[in-house]
Structures are given as C-alpha cells and as structure tokens.
Amino acid sequence: MIRLATAADLDAVVALHTEARATYYRGHLPDADFLGPEEIARSRAGWAAAVDRGAVLCAVRDGEIAGIAAYGEREGLMHLTQLHVLPARWRAGIGAELHAACVEKWRAAGVTTVRLDVFDKNERAQAFYTAQGWTPDPQTPRHGDHLVLRLTLAAETE
Known part of the structure; x- marks a missing residue:
C-alpha cells in the first residue's frame, strides 16, 4: 500500500532514510556526514x-x-528529492511502486519534467532510475558528487 506520510510516521521515515543512506555513503564519505547527530537533526x-x-x-x-x-518544486521544476527502500526489502518492487505513485501525482498536477540528484557512487540507484526512464540532464549533468537525471513525462492520452 502506498499512502501519504503523516507526522506520526516521522520517526520511521527518518530511521529508514538514515539506514538507506548509510548503504551507499559508507566508505565514500565520513560517517558523521550521514550518521552524525547534526545530520540526523537536519534530515x-x-x-x-x-x-x-x-x-x-x-x-x-x-x-x-x-x-x-x-518530491517538491525548486526553481520552477519538480524534483524527486528522496526515494529510499529499507535495505532488507530491496528487490521486492517497492521502489518501482513508489516511483509509479510519484509519476501518477506529477501527471495529475500537470508536471512534464522532473529532476533528481543521485550520488555518483550509487550505481544501484543509477541503474534503478535508468530502468524507470531517467536520463542525464542535458543542461546540468552533474552537481558536485551527484549526477543529475531528468525524467520527461509523456502526456496521457484518453
């Protein structure tokens, strides 16, 4: 089931985000950058x-x-800012289902283009997004140590 998060979900959301980020940042960034108390508070x-x-x-x-x-709008363009699955539940279709739900929301809102940043060492995520139709952003292919990807949504026909 996919649903909107509520304030009651915040602890579980932050814990899942922290655990998922550790899987791709560990060994590439200092632990404090993704596990430190300041970073968790910011998150x-x-x-x-x-x-x-x-x-x-x-x-x-x-x-x-x-x-x-x-997801949210920045500088007039929709951004997928986060998409994470509990590592123990990888490869069960949860990410694809979440992605499809986002696409449905964007289409309903009339969004035609979405961007995201993905850590350049996170090849698993890059493969996932490529399979979902994302391509390198032609105007801004990189943002620091992240790749910038773009998804163009085709208009739905009736």
Whole structure:
C-alpha cells in the first residue's frame, strides 16, 4: 500500500532514510556526514517539512514503512528529492511502486519534467532510475558528487 506520510510516521521515515543512506555513503564519505547527530537533526527537519507539505509517500508492508519518496518544486521544476527502500526489502518492487505513485501525482498536477540528484557512487540507484526512464540532464549533468537525471513525462492520452 502506498499512502501519504503523516507526522506520526516521522520517526520511521527518518530511521529508514538514515539506514538507506548509510548503504551507499559508507566508505565514500565520513560517517558523521550521514550518521552524525547534526545530520540526523537536519534530515528530520527536512522530512518534517516535506510531510507537512503533503509531499512524502510511504510504502507500507506488513505494518511497517518499507519505502519512502519525497518530491517538491525548486526553481520552477519538480524534483524527486528522496526515494529510499529499507535495505532488507530491496528487490521486492517497492521502489518501482513508489516511483509509479510519484509519476501518477506529477501527471495529475500537470508536471512534464522532473529532476533528481543521485550520488555518483550509487550505481544501484543509477541503474534503478535508468530502468524507470531517467536520463542525464542535458543542461546540468552533474552537481558536485551527484549526477543529475531528468525524467520527461509523456502526456496521457484518453
């Protein structure tokens, strides 16, 4: 089941985000950059704001939040800012289901182009996004140590 996150989900959302990020940042960045108390507090504040905006989707499996996705508009363009699945639940279709739910929301809102940044060492995520139709952003292919990807949504026909 995919549903909007609520304030009651915040602890589970932050824990899932922290665990998922550790899988791809560990060994590439200092642990404090993704596990330190300041970073977790910053992350919590960001997730709380996104939940308040109604811009966080949760995938619930067996009564627990197994995946999360967040999106929002920046500089006139929609951005997929987060999409994470509990590592213990990888390869079960949760990420694809969350992605499809985001695409549905974007289409309903008339969005035609979406961007995202993906850590350049996170080849698993890059392969996932490529399989979902994302391509390198032609105007800004990199942002620091992240690749910038773009998804163009075809208009739905009736």
